[in-house]
Amino acid sequence: MPxxxxxxxxxxxxxxxxxxxxxxxxxxxxxxxVSEQLSLTRCPHLSPETVADYEDRLQEQYAEHKWVKRDTAQDALQWAKERSARISLQDLPGRLGGELVAGEDGPAVRLPYIGGDVLITEQGMHKADGTELTLWEQVLLYNHWAQGGEREPSGKWLGFQELPNTVSKIKTMQTQVYGPLAQCCAGRGEELKRAARELGGEDWTAELESGDAAVFLPALPRIPVLVMFWDRDQEEGFGAEVKFLFDQTVTEHLDIESILFLSEQIRKLLCAHIGRENTKGHKEGTWEAG
Ligand code: SF4
Structure with a gap:
């Protein structure tokens, strides 16, 4: 195996x-x-023995052209599925929320997922309306399953940068989520609130008294996201801004890469509902390896 x-x-x-x-x-x-033949020695935190062992095997692989980049999503999915296998389907509602229902091929878990439901079975997962999830969405949901956290949201909100090990991801969050979403919402705070309601969210602007719009989105049952929006001020020369807040328990349910991917999915859906999705220059939501 490569x-x-x-x-x-x-x-x-x-x-x-x-x-x-x-x-x-x-x-x-x-x-x-793997794909561009960079040397493992660029990571200074590996032992010389490890580097030597894997460099030899990688050299053989490069010579045989065994790896192609497009395998990454399938590979990530396979790994996430293997990790999730240690937690049984029956235990999922107690851990992730959702409910156990009778599916066509046996028991299934119906899990709310950003404005819709997903049906999860031992055989796989798909949206309850019959449409497919992308491979990366499946990776996200299997990672959530594998992580196996069960705590309910605490009500204490943290910015993305306050979560552990996010320093290297803040730029990606800005360029793939905050910047494009602020562009979609500029001058359209009311439409952001409407879009959030259409995705099962609530308008919290009055309660929070901060920003021009604040919307609560139950992205997954244990993973609420608070989207804060400050509109542009052309006279003062300020552009629109967006920030996401996460419950402090979020890292018990998802790793940081998955939180970033989930944020991209939220950006995409909100922009689509506002009617201003503009994917030019933005990656489709994928892990950074994708
Ligand atoms: S980011 Fe990972 S691969 Fe890169 S140097 Fe640090 S430990 Fe090594």
């Missing part, structure tokens, strides 16, 4: 996302090592 980015991330790299290699995450570095 060594995949997930193999390197899981079995070799320190998973600290320190950025010393010049890439924001260990996973994005792993993808470059």
């Amino acid at each position: 060594i995949s980015p997930i193999d390197l991330y899981r079995d070799v790299l320190p998973q600290t996302d320190c950025g010393d290699c010049g890439f924001p995450t260990c996973l994005s570095f792993a993808a470059k090592v």
Whole structure:
């Protein structure tokens, strides 16, 4: 079997996302090592023995052109599925929320997911309206399943930068989520509130008395997101701004990469409902290795 980015991330790299290699995450570095033949020695936190062992195997793989970049999503999905297998389907409602229902092929968990429901079975998962989830959405939901946290939201909100190990991700959050969403919402605070309601959210602007709009979105039952919006002020020369707040328990339910991906999905759906989705220049929501 060829060594995949997930193999390197899981079995070799320190998973600290320190950025010393010049890439924001260990996973994005792993993808470059595998697909673009970067040397493992660019990570200064590996033992010489580990580097020597894997460099030999990677050299063989490069020579045989065994790895292609498009395998990353499938590979991540496979890994997330393997990780989730230790927690039974029956235990999911107690951990993630949702409810156990009778599906066509056996028991299923119906899980609310940003304005719709997902049906999860032992065989796989799809949206309750019959449409497919993307591979990366499935990775997100299997990661949520695998993480297995069960705490209810505490009501204490934290900015993305206040979550642990986010330093290297703040720029991505700004360019892929905050910036594009602020652009969609500029001059359209009321439409943001309407879009949030259409996705099952609530308008919290009056309660919070901060920002021009504040909307509460139950992205997943245990993972609420508070979207704060400050509109542009052309006279003062300020552009529109957006920030997301997360419950302090969020990292018990999702890893940071998944939180970032979920934020991109929220941005995409809100912009689509506002009617101003503009994907030009933005990545489709993917992990940074994708
Ligand atoms: S140098 Fe890169 S690969 Fe190594 S631990 Fe830091 S982020 Fe991960």
